[in-house]
Amino acid sequence: MPQTNRENGVSPARLAPAEVQANFSDLHPAYDEHEALVAADRCYFCHDAPCMTACPTSIDIPLFIRQIATGTPEAAAKTILNQNILGGMCARVCPTETLCEEVCVREIAEGKPVEIGRLQRYATDTLMAKGVHPFVRAPETGKQIAVVGAGPAGLACAHRLAMLGHNVVVFEARAKGGGLNEFGIAAYKSTNDFAQKELDWLLAIGGIDIRYDQALGQSITLDGLQSDFDAVFLGMGLTAVNALRLEGEDKDNVSAAVDFIADLRQADDLAALPVGRRVVVIGGGMTAIDAGVQAKLLGAEDVTIVYRRGQEAMAASKFEQDLARQKGVRLICNATPVGIEGNGSLSAVTLAYTETRDGKLETLDETFTLPADQLFKAIGQKLGETPDLLALDGGKIAVDDAQKTNLAKVWAGGDCASGGDDLTVTAVAEGRDAAMDIHATLTGAS
Structure with a gap:
């Protein structure tokens, strides 16, 4: 048994590398095929399933679990990703115990819910391992949208816009994308560089250009983005502590x-x-x-x-x-x-x-x-500096039900916007919904 470094103060190498590696192994190991089939078999496939209502992205949970149970995990993944393009990461970090699994009929009846999060991971991991992107782009619209922030909200917005045929430029303040998925969650929740693998997979749809080291108010301005693009989505998160x-x-x-x-x-x-x-x-x-x-x-x-x-x-x-x-x-x-x-x-x-x-x-x-x-x-974060004309609500960017701000051509979502919980899954839902409203506004689609 390796000896703990007992040096006072802040010091490296308190534990042997092998012990640290074991400590930071996957918190919820992935299901194999047999385990997934057994877990899926516990689902009652409820009509008007409470788990689906509890999911911020409204994934059809009974459907994707049935698809796993019938041996078609790739179809299950598409069901998930159609609502939540970051379904792989959300399966790892989403607090399912207070959302879908909390209201699972099995949880209420037996105190042991169907493990929805792990089933979701099994489906999305199976599809991603094949290197397949399940969506294709619609014909190009000629519209160009700026997205500020390559975190969950920004990426979800960018992907949906690209899928609808728009061209998207994502401006990211850091030298790496992923936002909180990359920088802000415990290492034992997302192992093996999954956040970057999911980002690369998401970009495979095409039509999305990420430009790094581009911070709002420094390298780029909101006025400039409004002038140069057909629409702007702000998803830069909370940058001050x-x-x-x-x-x-x-x-x-x-x-x-x-x-x-x-x-x-x-x-x-x-x-x-x-x-x-x-x-x-x-x-x-x-x-x-x-x-x-x-x-x-x-x-x-x-x-x-x-x-x-x-x-x-x-x-x-x-x-x-x-x-x-x-x-x-x-x-x-x-x-x-x-x-x-x-x-x-x-x-x-x-x-x-x-x-x-x-x-x-x-x-x-x-x-x-x-x-x-x-x-x-760890007493919370707050919005960094924002343009003077951008309305705020409770210290965050004020948005309506469609994620639109008070400024023309500007939407916002994720942690930087008012309204939702500060969760990855909520950010994804807001980015996706903003993209749909941007699309409807630019094309007149209902």
């Missing part, structure tokens, strides 16, 4: 959880990534869980996630909370940071207990201190 607003927040080893996760996703050697012995994560959402669990899997000895409200209010699903505990991560609720200690580098975090009174969160006088040599902030 909320601050704790505490003295000492600028100390060494205090950073955003999203940056830690992005570094993990881009690392060639996970075992070489530095991590603290005592890690504290502030937040209660999926990002906090992903950061805390991965710190533990890299060899941190003591990882604590601190959330300011009660556990029932955490944005992370019960499955994710249970996963954190199973991996040895401690959850402390009803506490909030009030001090960041250390001389230069972080040494401890001081927290105060909280209480909800008459619906309002109050910070109490009683405090406690957690030793820490690494602190991750």
